[in-house]
Amino acid sequence: MRRALQVVGVGLAVLVVLIGLAIWDPVAASRVIWPVLENVVLDEPFLGITADGEIEPGLFRIEATGVSTEPIRDAAVAFLASLTPEQRGRTLFPVDDPEWRRWANIHLSTRQGVGLLEMDAAQTEAAFGLMAATLSARGFETSRDIMRLEGHLADLMDDHYQYGERRYWFTVMGEPSESGPWGWQLDGHHLIVNCFVLGDQVVLTPTCMGSETTRSDPGRRPTVMDLLP
Numbered sequence: 001m002r003r004a005l006q007v008v009g010v011g012l013a014v015l016v017v018l019i020g021l022a023i024w025d026p027v028a029a030s031r032v033i034w035p036v037l038e039n040v041v042l043d044e045p046f047l048g049i050t051a052d053g054e055i056e057p058g059l060f061r062i063e064a065t066g067v068s069t070e071p072i073r074d075a076a077v078a079f080l081a082s083l084t085p086e087q088r089g090r091t092l093f094p095v096d097d098p099e100w101r102r103w104a105n106i107h108l109s110t111r112q113g114v115g116l117l118e119m120d121a122a123q124t125e126a127a128f129g130l131m132a133a134t135l136s137a138r139g140f141e142t143s144r145d146i147m148r149l150e151g152h153l154a155d156l157m158d159d160h161y162q163y164g165e166r167r168y169w170f171t172v173m174g175e176p177s178e179s180g181p182w183g184w185q186l187d188g189h190h191l192i193v194n195c196f197v198l199g200d201q202v203v204l205t206p207t208c209m210g211s212e213t214t215r216s217d218p219g220r221r222p223t224v225m226d227l228l229p
Contacts, residue, residue, distance in 0.1 A: 035110055042098050049205060065200045072197060075126075075133035076176040076184055082126040087114045095174030095181050100194065105208050107162045107189040113171035117164075127170055130184060134195050134202070142209060146191045149211045156213065163189065 048055040080088055091113045093099045099112055116124060132140045151165030167188055174182030176197075183196040192208040 038102065038104075038110065042101060046101065060203050060205070062198065063201065065202075067200055069197050069200050069202060070178075071133045072130070072195070072202070073176045073178065075130040076172060076182075079123075079126040079130045079170070080172060080176075082123045083114060087118075087123075090114060091171055092175075093171060093173045095183070097173055099171055100173060100183075100185065103185060103187045103192050103194070103206075105190060105192060105210070107167070109187070111169040111187055113169045113185075113187070115169045116166035130170070131186065131193070134184075134204075135193070143186075143191055143193070146209060146211050147188075149213055150189060150191075152213055 048057070049059055050056060080092065083091060093112075102112060103109070114123075116127065119127060128140075128144075131143060135143065147165045147168060150163050150167065154160045154163035154165075157163060168191065169187045170184065171187070172182070172184045174180065176182050179199055181196070181198045183194065185195070186193040190208070190210045190212065192206065193204065194206055196203045196205075
């Protein structure tokens, strides 16, 4: 009985601390709670892709496309080669790693891999080169615009800790291969890209592109009006 009461007491103490933290600093509280929730979800088996709660069966068939994926592979190899051994160790995961599922649109998520914030000019160029080789010209420019708007949002909110043009992280799953499965992921606020490659087939799902704000006028200091539709 005493042991049970001790456990309950510790649980209540932790709950009180979390409630107090949530009141004092909601962002800090979320950063404590989010990893716990994330691990609970990752413990569940992967079942497939859904947009409404119902799994989409046979969403992507394995089939030849006749379109070479060599530019994507070369760009990924160049990106990995640009990293230091320590950065590469944080960036490269097995192809079947749960890292594929460890992405989130919200900025409270624990990001994996190497971020633009720590990249030098050559590494940044290689990272953007991987994006450009994978996405269409419009898709790449839209992605860069989203990043730029995140910089605008950081100025607007006066918060460069949670927001910013370079607060995006890259991971690579599996060694880039001509025939074997591999892929890469871009993870950040309002911009998520999952790229899976198998031979000459590419799947870009799930992908999330959004923004807040939705516009920015060069030369004008941002105001709260930018948040209005």
